[in-house]
Amino acid sequence: MREDLRKATTAELERVLASPQFAGAPRLAAFLQLVVEMALDGRGEEIKEYLIGTEVYQRGVDFDPKIDSIVRVEAYRLRARLNQCYAALDRPPAVRIELPKGSYVPRFQYDVSPPPAADKNPEAAPVFTRRWWVSAAAAGNRRGSSCSNTVRTQIKRGSLRWC
Secondary structure (H helix, E strand, O other): OOHHHHHHHHHHHHHHHHOHHHHOOHHHHHHHHHHHHHHHOOOHHHOOHHHHHHHOOOOOOOOOOOOOOHHHHHHHHHHHHHHHHHHOOOOOOOEEEEOOOOOOOOEEEEOOOOOOOOOOOHHHOOOOOHHHHHHHHOOOOHHHHHHHHHHHHHHHHOOOOOO
């Protein structure tokens, strides 16, 4: 994993763990921290229900995930808390940590899109007046006919700008 993505993911993990959604849930925070750190270390294939049960929830070596559903129940709660945490944000974070259903290996979504550029020249987009469209349609030739069809199509799509 690239170092810049690793740092961004670690920073996002710290932000999530400091959020109000995880303030009163130390075991869910430990669960999330364990699986994220293991995934970042390239040990995602080692993340199993048994490991989480023994490391986070202090179940003994006789822990049987088939009988004790603590990890599955807490994974469900962890997913809900993560969704609440991201729903409380004003804008999407640069990194989003997810725990896919059916897995304990976290998935990281990186927002690599550049920030929206300010439109320096709002007049650059063509704005056609109604007079222009009417005169083009009134020409009476095939182009006028196809032009009016274009107007109807653009109106239906909502992509036509009127002055």
